[in-house]
Amino acid sequence: MSVQEKYQSLLELANQNGTTYELTEGDNGTLIVTGTSPNAEAKQQLWDEYERLDPEFRSGDLILNIQTAEAAAGGGMHTYTVVSGDNLTKIANKYGIQWKAIWDHNRDILNHPDKIYPGQELKIPM
Numbered sequence: 021m022s023v024q025e026k027y028q029s030l031l032e033l034a035n036q037n038g039t040t041y042e043l044t045e046g047d048n049g050t051l052i053v054t055g056t057s058p059n060a061e062a063k064q065q066l067w068d069e070y071e072r073l074d075p076e077f078r079s080g081d082l083i084l085n086i087q088t089a090e091a092a093a094g095g096g097m098h099t100y101t102v103v104s105g106d107n108l109t110k111i112a113n114k115y116g117i118q119w120k121a122i123w124d125h126n127r128d129i130l131n132h133p134d135k136i137y138p139g140q141e142l143k144i145p146m
Contacts, residue, residue: 037062
């Protein structure tokens with residue numbers, strides 16, 4: 021089964037809820053879905069489907085880079101400086117997003133989702 025076939029239900033959901041997206045292939049056959057959902061509810065539906073298909077996001081075969089139309093109009097990104105005791109889940113909870121969204125937007129500076137350090141500047145998608 022291809023990665024795109026694995027996540028076909030997520031792509032169908034995106035089509036149904038009004039999310040526009042592009043598919044690209046990343047390293048090692050990773051599927052990258054980049055797009056804009058009409059609102060936060062539609063975006064969350066996609067993240068919920070992703071989690072259903074890949075509990076705890078452990079496969080590493082999909083990068084879901086979805087922002088809302090409101091965020092796209094206003095830049096869509098905040099930055100956050102990591103402090104001692106932080107982890108991606110704690111940071112994500114502060115912003116009402118999934119930790120995987122932060123991981124996907126910071127793969128250029130993070131080598132592993134469990135290894136973040138005080139002082140790092142992370143991009144937080146909105």
